[in-house]
Amino acid sequence: MGRARKFNNDEALSKAMHLFWEKGYENTSLKELLETMGILNGSFYNSYGNKRQLFIDAMKFYENDFSEKRTMLFKNPKMDFKKKIRTLFTHVLDRQVESVCPKGCFLFNSVSFEVLEDVELFNLVRKGIEEFEYFLENEITRAIHKKEIRESVNPKLTASLLVTYVQGLMKLSVLDYSDAKFRNQAEYFLESLGI
Numbered sequence: 001m002g003r004a005r006k007f008n009n010d011e012a013l014s015k016a017m018h019l020f021w022e023k024g025y026e027n028t029s030l031k032e033l034l035e036t037m038g039i040l041n042g043s044f045y046n047s048y049g050n051k052r053q054l055f056i057d058a059m060k061f062y063e064n065d066f067s068e069k070r071t072m073l074f075k076n077p078k079m080d081f082k083k084k085i086r087t088l089f090t091h092v093l094d095r096q097v098e099s100v101c102p103k104g105c106f107l108f109n110s111v112s113f114e115v116l117e118d119v120e121l122f123n124l125v126r127k128g129i130e131e132f133e134y135f136l137e138n139e140i141t142r143a144i145h146k147k148e149i150r151e152s153v154n155p156k157l158t159a160s161l162l163v164t165y166v167q168g169l170m171k172l173s174v175l176d177y178s179d180a181k182f183r184n185q186a187e188y189f190l191e192s193l194g195i
Contacts, residue, residue: 009047010061012037017058021106025055025121056124062106063128067135074139081143085162085195089186092166096173096182133163140195150194158193165189 019036020028030051034044048054069091074084116122136159143149169182 007039013058013061016054017062020058059124081148093182097179133159136162153194
């Protein structure tokens with residue numbers, strides 16, 4: 001029987017996630033992870049086994065957190081779909097100016113050739129993006145049925161465009177972030193889609 005964990009796993013995963021987010025998978029060393037997480041070698045290996053498994057756990061932690069937050073937002077009965085999608089975009093854009101998180105998306109920022117060559121890691125990234133797209137597709141369909149948006153809106157295509165736009169926006173924000181410019185673009189984009 002292994003020794004009991006003497007650290008907060010969620011806190012350690014959050015710290016590891018932010019380091020991977022900032023530096024990418026390849027550029028994050030085990031030494032940096034241990035220092036950032038505030039744990040010793042033995043605890044690390046007993047809890048995660050290796051850097052790869054920690055990365056997988058950090059990706060799942062990120063996806064669960066993001067999924068939980070978007071689900072809570074879209075369950076809010078006081079907002080219609082248009083308000084919800086704009087609030088989602090506001091959260092995304094707000095994160096680009098906060099110093100709490102690195103700019104961009106954790107899934108995309110941490111992707112490297114090494115990650116893409118690893119089938120399990122690649123599938124994990126792809127699954128997270130597909131789940132986000134599927135979630136939006138369902139919410140768009142629900143909004144059409146509730147007559148909150150036009151029937152002519154194609155849920156599948158619109159969800160795909162939204163995910164692509166959000167990812168592009170976050171990737172560009174790493175290079176040059178202009179808050180007013182991106183907020184104006186996002187509003188114009190949503191209006192153009194009829195949502």
